[in-house]
Amino acid sequence: MTDALLEVRDLEVHHGQLRALQGVSLTVRPGEVYAIIGANGAGKSTLLRTIAGLHKPTTGSVWLDGTDVTRVRTDRRAARGIVMVPEGRRLFGSLSVEENLKVGASYARNGPWTIERVYELFGWMRERRGQRTAQLSGGEQQSVAIGRALVANPRVLLLDELSLGLAPVVVQRIYGMLPQILATGLTVLLVEQDVSQALRVASRVQCLLEGRTTLEGQPGDLTPDRVEAAYFGLGHDPGSEDSDSGGGDGGQPVPSAGLPLAGDGADAEGEG
Amino acid sequence: MGWVNAIIQGILTGGLYALFACGLSLMFGVMKVVNLAHGDLAVVAGYVAIGVITVTHVPVLWSFLIVVPVMAVFGYVLQRTLIQGALDRGTLTTLIVTFGLSVVIENALLQFFTANSRAIGTNLALVRGSFKIGSQIQIGYLLVVIFAAAVVVLLGLQYFLSSSNYGRMIRAVADDQEAAQLSGVNYRHVFGIAAAVAFGTVALAGVAYGMYSQLDPTTGTDTILLFAFAAVVIGGLGSLWGTLLGGVVLGVAQQIGAQINISDEVLAGYIVFLAVLVLRPQGLTSRRSQS
Numbered sequence: 194m195t196d197a198l199l200e201v202r203d204l205e206v207h208h209g210q211l212r213a214l215q216g217v218s219l220t221v222r223p224g225e226v227y228a229i230i231g232a233n234g235a236g237k238s239t240l241l242r243t244i245a246g247l248h249k250p251t252t253g254s255v256w257l258d259g260t261d262v263t264r265v266r267t268d269r270r271a272a273r274g275i276v277m278v279p280e281g282r283r284l285f286g287s288l289s290v291e292e293n294l295k296v297g298a299s300y301a302r303n304g305p306w307t308i309e310r311v312y313e314l315f316g317w318m319r320e321r322r323g324q325r326t327a328q329l330s331g332g333e334q335q336s337v338a339i340g341r342a343l344v345a346n347p348r349v350l351l352l353d354e355l356s357l358g359l360a361p362v363v364v365q366r367i368y369g370m371l372p373q374i375l376a377t378g379l380t381v382l383l384v385e386q387d388v389s390q391a392l393r394v395a396s397r398v399q400c401l402l403e404g405r406t407t408l409e410g411q412p413g414d415l416t417p418d419r420v421e422a423a424y425f426g427l428g429h430d431p432g433s434e435d436s437d438s439g440g441g442d443g444g445q446p447v448p449s450a451g452l453p454l455a456g457d458g459a460d461a462e463g464e465g
Numbered sequence: 466m467g468w469v470n471a472i473i474q475g476i477l478t479g480g481l482y483a484l485f486a487c488g489l490s491l492m493f494g495v496m497k498v499v500n501l502a503h504g505d506l507a508v509v510a511g512y513v514a515i516g517v518i519t520v521t522h523v524p525v526l527w528s529f530l531i532v533v534p535v536m537a538v539f540g541y542v543l544q545r546t547l548i549q550g551a552l553d554r555g556t557l558t559t560l561i562v563t564f565g566l567s568v569v570i571e572n573a574l575l576q577f578f579t580a581n582s583r584a585i586g587t588n589l590a591l592v593r594g595s596f597k598i599g600s601q602i603q604i605g606y607l608l609v610v611i612f613a614a615a616v617v618v619l620l621g622l623q624y625f626l627s628s629s630n631y632g633r634m635i636r637a638v639a640d641d642q643e644a645a646q647l648s649g650v651n652y653r654h655v656f657g658i659a660a661a662v663a664f665g666t667v668a669l670a671g672v673a674y675g676m677y678s679q680l681d682p683t684t685g686t687d688t689i690l691l692f693a694f695a696a697v698v699i700g701g702l703g704s705l706w707g708t709l710l711g712g713v714v715l716g717v718a719q720q721i722g723a724q725i726n727i728s729d730e731v732l733a734g735y736i737v738f739l740a741v742l743v744l745r746p747q748g749l750t751s752r753r754s755q756s
Contacts (some may be wrong), residue, residue, distance in 0.1 A: 285636065296637045299649060
């Protein structure tokens with residue numbers, strides 16, 4: 194376990210009375226792209242937000258490079274290298290593109306990423322740096338959100354639902370940037386409803402269902418049947434992790450090929 | 466000529482009202498705190514100035530250099546403790562807490578300084594002096610200086626918000642607190658900075674009013690807070706230059722009212738205030754002009 198950069202141990206998170214996560218653990222090693230998949234309400238975003246410090250866990254802990262950061266405030270975690278691109282982008286609407294990046298760089302660690310470098314990564318951005326972010330398209334806004342996180346020079350970059358509300362072509366293009374980002378030595382933990390996209394980019398995948406881990410492994414080792422079973426909880430007890438059954442399903446589409454972008458995990462229940 | 470004089474006086478008084486209002490507007494724009502103790506804090510600043518002048522014998526105008534930083538530090542501390550504590554329990558709680566603060570301040574002032582009214586620098590040429598244009602129009606130096614000070618303060622605030630690091634962070638936190646935290650920004654500290662700036666303007670407003678008129682323990686809620694509210698609402702919430710416009714409109718309305726009948730001065734101001742609320746509730750400048 195010493196080589197873990199980010200570790201989550203036995204996390205349990207409640208939203209009021211509701212248990213959003215239960216007994217979730219994960220270990221992210223340096224340089225990895227770790228993907229959390231799962232249906233709507235499976236607890237993916239809650240997990241990411243807890244790692245970023247926006248939710249307080251009931252029990253369990255979050256460790257960064259061997260240090261317990263469970264009680265560290267969100268902004269301090271960011272300064273230590275856990276930086277999140279939040280769901281829905283959440284740009285500062287009254288600020289220009291460049292000002293958004295400057296805020297991201299306010300408490301940056303030392304590292305390879307600068308505003309200049311972000312402009313090189315996203316070619317269009319330099320020219321439009323003076324514009325309000327409200328004038329940008331969804332994909333452009335997402336790029337600014339990623340840039341704002343990158344300039345903080347994170348050790349672990351948390352990406353929450355990058356594909357949400359974006360056209361498939363745009364999603365492809367944004368995920369196409371990932372290799373260049375990883376080349377600078379970052380580690381990525383991402384949450385994605387678009388399973389096929391997640392499986393394409395990830396070196397390790399974990400599936401959540403109703404707040405519990407139902408599957409974990411490397412994309413190459415996972416058959417579409419197993420992913421589907423874990424995603425929908427078909428023929429499968431969400432509590433037991435050792436299931437190897439492909440699930441006695443009927444004519445459901447195979448998730449890795451057929452799951453839509455967002456919001457259609459209607460078979461899974463639970464909120465979170 | 467009486468009307469021209471009224472309008473000129475009204476415009477100049479608007480500068481004073483803008484000084485009252487800009488801090489209130491800033492705190493609401495950034496933290497969504499409606500600071501009901503705003504006026505009382507201005508009065509406190511005035512009393513602090515009187516104390517500083519009495520004890521250290523500094524020239525009256527130099528007292529700003531002490532009072533403004535003192536109030537700014539006080540603002541930071543108050544924000545980080547009492548007001549943040551209220552904010553953590555919900556925006557409405559801040560209304561109750563600042564209202565309570567207002568009551569406490571007013572009664573503490575009554576207790577320690579009696580109900581007697583006080584003025585600042587009454588023997589200064591600046592405060593007493595005036596110049597004439599023609600035979601009808603007489604303009605006090607002080608109002609001109611206060612108006613100029615208000616413009617300088619607003620220019621300074623605008624520059625601070627649009628160009629400094631802290632200003633950028635203040636706008637970011639006002640937009641999205643959570644996203645700011647994710648960028649490593651400690652929003653509580655940024656709130657504290659915004660409160661410090663707001664309290665600095667409150668200090669100027671209090672001392673300016675002490676020189677222009679008189680301060681007593683109830684001036685804060687009777688006059689300063691209400692005029693500040695009116696100026697903010699007329700000008701448009703969250704708009705910096707709107708507070709100057711609002712202040713000027715309020716001032717002119719009052720002076721015109723006074724021209725008609727001296728007892729209608731305050732009433733005329735509130736009639737305009739109500740008219741704006743009914744006809745243009747977003748204020749005369751509806752867009753934010755902070756950046």
